[in-house]
Amino acid sequence: MHLTGQYPxxxxxxxxxxxxxxxxxxxxAELTRDGVQRLLVGPPDREEDWGTGFIPQSAIVARTRRMGVSNALDTVTVQHVTGERSTLYLKSYDQGRSKWQANTVDFVWFDEECPEDLYFEGITRTNATKGSVMMTFTPLRGMSAVVQRYLLEPSKxxxxxxxxxxxxxHxxxxxxNKIIASYPAHEREARTKGVPSLGSGRIxxxxxSLITIAPFPIPDHWPRIGGLDFGWDHPTAAAExxxxxxxxxxxxxxxxxRREATPVLHAASLKPWGEKLPWxxxxxxxxxxAAGPNLASQYRSQGMNLLPDRATFEDGSNSVEAGLMEMLDRMQTNRWKVFSNISEWFEEFRLYHRKNGKVVKEIDDLLSATRYAMMMLRSAELPKQVAFKMPKRDLRGFI
Structure with missing residues (x-):
């Protein structure tokens, strides 16, 4: 549409x-030919079909071939509705960033995830024209720097x-169901739902879908507990x-x-969850x-009901691995559910992984807060006291 100016x-x-x-x-070059070129121009192996892609044959004014790759095009000149002519350059990532530097362009299309340096080069090519950059891909490389930029760094x-x-x-x-089942478990959500895959390193x-549930009113007889993870440059996080x-x-x-906020501000946001909620x-x-009392005392002074001691398991231990394994066991046995509207929790869930066998402690603040609350589940309390009045009974005649 941009090349021809023919918009529906x-x-x-x-x-x-x-x-x-x-x-x-x-x-x-081969993937560019078999993907981008096929979609825009037509099947590469049948030159007589060139012009059956998204660009109408009547709008293709000229084309040049790429050297060294059979049936691959280098440029396509396209007639625009204004009477001017648009130019399409077909390139590949393996040419390196230098091959993408020469042109000032209006639009860049990366088909398949590109390296971060090439992505920024694409942005640079469009700065002068106030142009646009588009990427289309399945996120099989997981939460890469490029994917993080789109999913975890909101911007207008x-x-x-x-x-x-x-x-x-269709x-x-x-x-x-057959297609979904055909993929290995660690790629299934990436290929069928676009959820970034973290492969075998995913914690x-x-x-x-197995842990997601629509929000519903919590019954009064279910005890509740909150978990806090303190931060400043990385966010302070809380979960109930x-x-x-x-x-x-x-x-x-x-x-x-929330990052870079004081306990006063965090407490103001969290106290509406319940003044008696244990944390x-x-x-x-x-x-x-350096600012005075420790963090736990600062939150208590703001009216939050922090538990007397830090989070530990009942035996006094506080192993991260033990906590993660209990969370995973509950997920796999259908005893762990997360309200679907907590988008930040799922962002961290998708990213959480190991590298060289060790947990990567990045963008895990909500998960950590959740783990602390789970460790202290024995301290969970009812949101309000439920009183029961026993009916009077005539006990005469009973021994």
């Missing part, structure tokens, strides 16, 4: 009012559109858990995450601070 009436996205210069490419200048297998309406439910290799003791199921019902907290809450 329903299109409410960006419109270029002039001919444009576009760079499009993929990981290699960026947006993400996710297509899942449920959007492929599949029947039976066909969808919670559990399908997101509700415990269905009949099924021994934990529900993560609330989440909070589990980590060992660093006892550390002295």
């Amino acid at each position: 009436e329903w299109w409410d996205g960006r419109r270029f009012e002039k001919a444009v210069v576009v760079i499009a490419g993929s990981e290699s 200048d960026r947006t993400t559109v996710t297509m899942t297998i449920d959007d492929a309406e 599949y029947s439910d039976e066909e969808r 919670f290799p559990v399908e997101e 858990l509700a415990w269905d003791r009949d099924s021994d199921t934990i529900y993560v019902t609330k989440g909070y995450r 589990a907290w980590p060992h660093d809450g006892n550390n002295d601070t």
Whole structure:
């Protein structure tokens, strides 16, 4: 649409009012030919079909071939509705960043995830024209720096559109289930839902759908507890858990995450969860601070009901691995549910992984707060006292 200027009436996205210069490419020359070129121009192995892609044949004015790769194109000149001519450059990542530097362009299309340096080069190429950059890919490389930028760093200048297998309406439910089952577990959510994959290093290799539940009113007879993870440059985080003791199921019902704020501000946001809500907290809450009392004392002074001692298991231990394994065991046995509206919790859940066998302690604040609360589940309390009045009985005649 941008190359030709032929926009459908329903299109409410960006419109270029002039001919444009576009760079499009993929990981290699062959993948660019078989992907980008096939979609825009037509099947590469049948030159007589060139012009059956998204660019109408009547709009293709000229084309040049790429040397060294059979049936691969280097440039395509496209007639624009203004009478001017647009230019499409076809490139590949394996050419290196220098091959993407020469042009000032209006639009860049990365088909398949590109290296971070190439992504920033694409942005640079569009700065002068105030152009746009688009990427289309399945996030099999996990929570890379590029993916993090889109999913974890909100900006009015960026947006993400996710297509899942449920959007492929030409599949029947039976066909969808068969396709999903054909993928290995660690790739299933990436390939069918666009959830970044972390492969075998993922700490919670559990399908997101198995732990997600729509929010609902928590019964009064379910005890609750909150968990705090203190931070400054990395966020302070809080989570509330509700415990269905009949099924021994934990529900993560609330989440909070905010960086560079004082205990006064955090407490103001968290006290509405319940003034009597008990709060589990980590060992660093006892550390002295230059500003005065330790963190635990500062939160208590703001009216929050922090437990007397830091979070530990019942035997007094506080192993991170033990906590993670209990969380995973509950997820795998259908005893762990998370309200679907806690988007920040799921962001961390998707990212949480190991490297060289060790837990990567990055973007894990809500998960840590959740783990502290789970460790102290024995201290969970009912949101309000429930009084029971026993009926009077005539006990005469009983011995």
